[in-house]
Amino acid sequence: MSITELLTVLFPQLACLCVERVLAVGRSVRIVARTREPEAVCPYCGVRSDRVHSRYERRVSDMAISGRETLIQLQVRRFFCGNDGCERKTFAEQVPGLTVRYDRRSLGLAAVLRAVAVALGGRPGARLADRLGAAVSRMTLLRLLRGLPEPSAAGVPRVLGVDDFALRRGHRYGTVLVDIEAGRPIEVLTDRSADTFAAWLQAHPGVEVICRDRAGCYAEAATRAAPHAVQVADRWHLWHNLGQAVERTVAQHRGCLPEPDPPREPDAGEQRPSAPAPAQRSAAGRLAERTTARHAAVHGLLADGYGVKAIARELRLARGTVRRFARAQDVAELLASTGTGRRPSILEEHKPYLHQRWNAGVTNAATLFTELREKGFRGSYETVRDYIATLRSTGQVPAAPPPSPPTVRETVGWIMSNPDDLDADHEQRLAAILGRCPRLRAARGHVRAFADMMNTLGGRDLEKWMTSVEADDLPALRSFVTGLRRDQDAVTAGLTMPWNSGPVEGHVNRIKTIKRQMYGRANPDLLRVRVLHAD
Numbered sequence: 324m325s326i327t328e329l330l331t332v333l334f335p336q337l338a339c340l341c342v343e344r345v346l347a348v349g350r351s352v353r354i355v356a357r358t359r360e361p362e363a364v365c366p367y368c369g370v371r372s373d374r375v376h377s378r379y380e381r382r383v384s385d386m387a388i389s390g391r392e393t394l395i396q397l398q399v400r401r402f403f404c405g406n407d408g409c410e411r412k413t414f415a416e417q418v419p420g421l422t423v424r425y426d427r428r429s430l431g432l433a434a435v436l437r438a439v440a441v442a443l444g445g446r447p448g449a450r451l452a453d454r455l456g457a458a459v460s461r462m463t464l465l466r467l468l469r470g471l472p473e474p475s476a477a478g479v480p481r482v483l484g485v486d487d488f489a490l491r492r493g494h495r496y497g498t499v500l501v502d503i504e505a506g507r508p509i510e511v512l513t514d515r516s517a518d519t520f521a522a523w524l525q526a527h528p529g530v531e532v533i534c535r536d537r538a539g540c541y542a543e544a545a546t547r548a549a550p551h552a553v554q555v556a557d558r559w560h561l562w563h564n565l566g567q568a569v570e571r572t573v574a575q576h577r578g579c580l581p582e583p584d585p586p587r588e589p590d591a592g593e594q595r596p597s598a599p600a601p602a603q604r605s606a607a608g609r610l611a612e613r614t615t616a617r618h619a620a621v622h623g624l625l626a627d628g629y630g631v632k633a634i635a636r637e638l639r640l641a642r643g644t645v646r647r648f649a650r651a652q653d654v655a656e657l658l659a660s661t662g663t664g665r666r667p668s669i670l671e672e673h674k675p676y677l678h679q680r681w682n683a684g685v686t687n688a689a690t691l692f693t694e695l696r697e698k699g700f701r702g703s704y705e706t707v708r709d710y711i712a713t714l715r716s717t718g719q720v721p722a723a724p725p726p727s728p729p730t731v732r733e734t735v736g737w738i739m740s741n742p743d744d745l746d747a748d749h750e751q752r753l754a755a756i757l758g759r760c761p762r763l764r765a766a767r768g769h770v771r772a773f774a775d776m777m778n779t780l781g782g783r784d785l786e787k788w789m790t791s792v793e794a795d796d797l798p799a800l801r802s803f804v805t806g807l808r809r810d811q812d813a814v815t816a817g818l819t820m821p822w823n824s825g826p827v828e829g830h831v832n833r834i835k836t837i838k839r840q841m842y843g844r845a846n847p848d849l850l851r852v853r854v855l856h857a858d
């Protein structure tokens with residue numbers, strides 16, 4: 324490949340120029356060039372002319388070259404138009420692929436900046452443009468946005484998706500209309516009223532299918548302004564509403580989420596913790612005994628109405644000590660925090676495990692120490708031995724704390740999940756909850772059946788599904804069904820027809836991103852331009 328060929332590939336916009344000089348000036352590149360075609364075409368009448376009227380210099384900013392801002396110092400000509408029928412006497416030549424009238428920016432640079440403006444808007448766009456070697460002001464980017472042509476109307480969509488989005492959260496909402504088949508936003512309306520949507524439908528007759536959320540003002544507008552269009556309650560909203568009903572159900576059964584206390588299983592062979600042999604008593608054991616006795620004394624006096632000061636006097640203890648004992652609900656807590664005085668914290672995170680093993684009958688300190696080492700415990704054998712001794716002597720072993728119960732939200736997530744997507748631990752915890760609570764078990768069954776219906780477009784089973792929900796004592800799901808019945812045709816269509824609102828949701832999410840870039844001060848006009856030119 325010759326260098327000329329290479330340059331033609333890399334800089335096509337310079338192909339029909341005669342480049343005279345290239346200068347590197349600081350962070351920028353300056354190209355001095357002139358046009359070389361003997362003739363030019365009059366833009367007004369299309370007739371060629373070779374009669375030069377005058378020459379002058381134009382400066383055109385172009386896309387950065389190697390990250391450097393690029394300026395073309397261009398010698399151009401003004402021609403006489405030789406066509407007697409043309410209203411113009413003279414015209415300025417343009418360089419194809421590079422210049423347009425009155426623009427200091429090349430076609431390529433303008434395209435880049437428009438793309439930056441659509442993607443990022445004013446301020447962030449200006450920051451990026453600067454990094455791209457195309458420094459431009461925020462206002463210029465906004466002007467470029469406003470100057471974008473209306474996206475070519477590709478006719479009225481056959482399948483229309485409609486959804487709302489917050490312009491200002493909780494204050495103002497807009498409406499986005501999406502051509503579902505093309506997956507392209509076609510209009511942004513600046514409110515979410517039935518009238519505005521109805522007016523749009525009237526101005527754009529021919530929509531056959533309208534995917535919308537649950538019965539509401541879009542449904543009302545569609546019924547009024549496009550009575551022949553099939554209304555489809557879209558699956559995303561149905562699923563979302565079902566999730567809300569499940570959340571209310573789980574919240575109602577919050578009490579069924581935590582594991583009940585496991586029953587203590589007496590173990591064979593090992594000594595019961597409550598019957599310590601005197602020989603096993605150690606210094607740690609004596610400390611534990613004293614702690615236990617003090618705890619009992621402090622709480623006894625508290626129960627009798629004594630204040631901290633009085634108790635301290637009574638028991639000859641420092642007030643801080645009394646407060647510490649008063650705060651502790653049981654001795655184990657105190658022992659855990661004081662331990663044997665030997666940096667108890669190092670053992671802290673392993674205590675639940677120790678308690679669990681202890682309750683399972685493993686009480687040998689050496690065995691437990693070995694096990695803990697394997698689990699990453701870095702402390703000494705004595706630490707473990709002394710702690711085990713306190714467990715032995717107090718006889719008060721906190722049950723291994725059950726894993727903290729799942730939150731309502733987590734549980735809802737598990738119930739709504741495809742069972743194939745649940746990891747083993749969550750599956751097990753969900754199974755335990757469903758095992759304890761027949762109502763939640765029933766709810767999960769209904770959710771799975773609904774998911775099947777959605778995934779297989781089995782809308783014909785809707786009636787059966789609703790009847791089976793109504794047969795159960797699940798008030799929130801029942802009221803979900805009541806809502807479905809009010810909009811049953813559209814819901815059945817939503818569970819039968821292939822349309823779904825994936826494209827609409829995608830665009831609503833994009834709108835959210837744009838709004839975040841606009842720091843929440845979304846100007847509806849600019850937002851509209853950016854949404855419509857997103858592709």
Ligand SMILES: [Zn+2]
Nearest residue numbers: 365368404409
């Ligand atoms: Zn002309």
Ligand SMILES: [Zn+2]
Nearest residue numbers: 576579760762
């Ligand atoms: Zn329950």
